[in-house]
Amino acid sequence: MRTHIFIYALLILGISCSNSDDGPNEGTSGNDSGYVYGKVTDTEGNPLSGVTIYIDNSIFYNSGITATTKADGTYKVNTPQGAWKAYAELSTIYNGTTYHIDLHPTKPEGFPGTEINERNFIWRTVGENPLNPGTYYGGLVKIFKDPNSDIYDYQNIEFTFTPVGDLIDGSSGSVVIRTCGAPGTDFYQLIHNVPIGRYRITAKYLTTGETLKLRDDYFTNDPYEPEIVMDFFGASSGANCENCMYIAFSEL
Structure with a gap:
């Protein structure tokens, strides 16, 4: 998974990242920006908190936005104009060792930043990762x-x-x-x-x-x-x- 920090957006565009409780119907933050929201769950549908969400720019290198899921597994990130993809990574401890786990997107397609988009993720223990073909959750x-x-x-x-x-x-x-x-x-x-x-x-x-x-x-x-x-x-x-x-x- 590519982890990027959206430095140019913070310094030039002044776009903010939000994990607020506002729902998906509140509208965009301006004419040139939208947002992406979603929920992260385990295989039983239980919410996963503390999952890192990466909203990655599909064109510019090293230009992404990072967020974290709340207690109910939800997140929301404002997105400026551009082409984006969403990724999710879980950090968990198992038998005393820390593991980083890529989570499965229910909709892996990219999206424009000026629209409202939903991207949910599920923890899968097996299967191919559509965001990184040739790699597997196992x-x-x-x-x-x-x-x-x-x-x-x-x-x-x-x-x-x-x-x-x-x-x-x-x-x-x-x-x-x-x-x-x-x-x-x-x-x-x-x-x-x-x-x-x-x-x-x-x-x-x-x-x-x-x-x-x-x-x-x-x-x-x-x-x-x-x-x-x-x-x-x-x-x-x-x-x-x-x-x-x-x-x-x-x-x-």
Whole structure:
């Protein structure tokens, strides 16, 4: 997600950002400006407060407006003339780690700043983000082989992710069984879109049926085990990626 500060608007146009209680029918703040409003909820329809809303200019770089949702999950932002898109990001703590989560827009299209526009967002744990095609709400798993392993066809390794406790959104989750993509594809050595949570992970080499040993490959001194328990890395994990995990495999 692109986070921008709308400096030129504040200094030159004097446009203000508002999270007031005024409803969507109050009218615009002038002939050359309108506003965008909306509500942010979880998967059960409950309001999410404290979510950061980014109203990003589609033409000018580094020229956006930032707001925060209120206790009832709503927000409202005055928008000057121009072309805009709305984004939402949730910051939440899960198992002691801070995560930044992009939220799903119910209407991803851009909008003109001189009109009144509604843009709502929902917290989804899986699915492709239409505001950033090719990225997903679920976490990314990166697969690596031990240097001494004789297995090179990563796509024939089946990984099973069994939730340990609730997922990041508080739901119970379910078992996820996945393989990575074939060589030459964008998904080779990668498993996309696993709901962010804590998992007990096992792996099986489908060619032989052999159970493989695994380890957290970000901390390379960890021993290989038949099963491991891992969280996805968050913003405060100290890793070089967010909402991802590194798994290495080796034969038993």
